[in-house]
Amino acid sequence: MAHSITLCNKCGRCIEACEQKAISLDDQGIRNNRDICINCGKCLEVCTSDALKVHGKYMSVTEVFEQIEKDRSYFKNSGGGVTASGGEPLRQSFFTAALFKRCREAGIHTCLETCGYADDSELSRFYHIPHWYYSILNTLILIFTLN
Ligand code: SF4
Ligand code: SF4
Secondary structure, X not given: OEEOOOOOOOOOHHHHHOOOOOEEEEOXXXXXXXXXXXXXXXXXXXXXXXXXXXXXXXXXXXXXXXXXXXXXXHHHHHOOEEXXXXXXXXXXHHHHHHHHHHHHHOOXXXXXXXXXXXXXXXXXXXXXXXXXXXXXXXXXXXXXHHO
């Protein structure tokens, strides 16, 4: 959930609507405690200033795969496929692995782009994937700074 400081008039309606007590108000505006927010959307319903917005949505493996399948002919002609990228796909390693399995069963290439910051149990779900991009951004920034 995103909050616009500019649009928010600090009316407090969202705080009252949140049964999880996930929203608080301070000098900077409202704060959403993502550790306890359950994404129910009740705060959005009462905000008349359009100051709250939800970005992204929950999708099943099947729903994502249905979107991928629409590009199957493009993948076939270009030799391309699906890359799971960031954020960090290893934060949802179980989901990503299930999606890749579905793609491979359908003959669609898969590639993992990751910073590699994950437990071995999560990384091991992808050891059989032939294509990896390792994005080591902090190292790149460090080299840039030294030059
Ligand atoms: S309901 Fe909307 S305008 Fe009111 S405090 Fe919450 S975010 Fe701000
Ligand atoms: S989405 Fe639901 S749980 Fe999360 S802050 Fe809004 S009202 Fe509270």
